[in-house]
Amino acid sequence: MTVMDPLERSDEELLAAAPAEPEAFAVFYRRHVRALSAYFWRRSRDAETTADLTAETFAAALDGCARFDPGRGPAIGWLYGIAHRQLGTLARRGAVEQRARRRLGMDRLQLDDEALERLVADAELEGPQARVLEELAGLPPQQRAAVEARVLHELDYAQIAVASGASEVVVRKRVSRGLAALRGRLGKEQP
Amino acid sequence: MTDFYAQLERQLVDAGRRRESQGHVRRVVAGRARLAMAAGAAVLALAAGGALVPGLLSGTGPATGGGAAPPPAPPAGAEPAPTRSEPLRGIYVAVLNATTRGGLARTVAELLERRGATLGVVSNAPDQSAAQTVVAYAEGMQAPAREVAAVLGVDEVVPFQGPSPLLGNARPAVIVMVGRDRVAP
Numbered sequence: 001m002t003v004m005d006p007l008e009r010s011d012e013e014l015l016a017a018a019p020a021e022p023e024a025f026a027v028f029y030r031r032h033v034r035a036l037s038a039y040f041w042r043r044s045r046d047a048e049t050t051a052d053l054t055a056e057t058f059a060a061a062l063d064g065c066a067r068f069d070p071g072r073g074p075a076i077g078w079l080y081g082i083a084h085r086q087l088g089t090l091a092r093r094g095a096v097e098q099r100a101r102r103r104l105g106m107d108r109l110q111l112d113d114e115a116l117e118r119l120v121a122d123a124e125l126e127g128p129q130a131r132v133l134e135e136l137a138g139l140p141p142q143q144r145a146a147v148e149a150r151v152l153h154e155l156d157y158a159q160i161a162v163a164s165g166a167s168e169v170v171v172r173k174r175v176s177r178g179l180a181a182l183r184g185r186l187g188k189e190q191p
Numbered sequence: 192m193t194d195f196y197a198q199l200e201r202q203l204v205d206a207g208r209r210r211e212s213q214g215h216v217r218r219v220v221a222g223r224a225r226l227a228m229a230a231g232a233a234v235l236a237l238a239a240g241g242a243l244v245p246g247l248l249s250g251t252g253p254a255t256g257g258g259a260a261p262p263p264a265p266p267a268g269a270e271p272a273p274t275r276s277e278p279l280r281g282i283y284v285a286v287l288n289a290t291t292r293g294g295l296a297r298t299v300a301e302l303l304e305r306r307g308a309t310l311g312v313v314s315n316a317p318d319q320s321a322a323q324t325v326v327a328y329a330e331g332m333q334a335p336a337r338e339v340a341a342v343l344g345v346d347e348v349v350p351f352q353g354p355s356p357l358l359g360n361a362r363p364a365v366i367v368m369v370g371r372d373r374v375a376p
Contacts, residue, residue: 022207
């Protein structure tokens, strides 16, 4: 039997394993926590709110990971979907949701000034890269997959066409439209 | 300890352990979890209703075999374990020839079968101009795809953006698109 290194598992595999294997969720958490904090920092510009939103989002993710369905999209899109809903709740109620943390018996973290400063510094460092990943996660699935294959995996169009079961022309269009959408999204809403 | 990330991680892991020990892990969940974990063990994992459906290639070009009917899906809890000589045991693989060289998919398919893979569709890819062999994986099947890639000497695996009409209702875990790099000189 092959022993799987958790670090080599995909996000989707980690979430599938997480209900029975807390360490799998920890690996998923470590992969995304900094980018997610940066996402919240850009929107709230408040360190405590950033920490609260990050904690609640991951608590909700842990609470709901058994319901994650990879057939409906990638794990990162699912995570940012939760994050987006947390922001919506904050906007409506003026306070960060605590329901998932309560359900899991997680106390609100009390952070000293040093911890908050470090959180902000990390979020600032993480900013640009996190923003690209976050916007990439928001693309339609086929565009996202095509852009990832072309830019991250550096496959040529013919290879992507074969892998995607689409024609090369279609793949080129997906990459082109995906990149254009990314440029548009990254060009506006500067923090 | 003042590090936010570490504190939060500890809280989450503790919470996860509490839930696990309190029996929050339902069997229905275990099915999905097992699917992905089994991938790591190179265990066959098909999508729901994952009948092994070969020969769905009518009208999609000359199939180079489609293969003999694959064995029925093993009952839960009786998944075959990979062995040293058959590291691909239990992995359901489709092989598509992405070149114009006839018989290439069959050759690769036979190699994979000798290493334990269960063959699904073996046919021609829609695009037959691939220079390099690509190993693609269905959602969550990255680990078995890596096993297949290792056998073929392919460095990277990529997500498969199906569905492909070529595969019909078959849900292979791994799809190999054979490129010209597999043509013997």
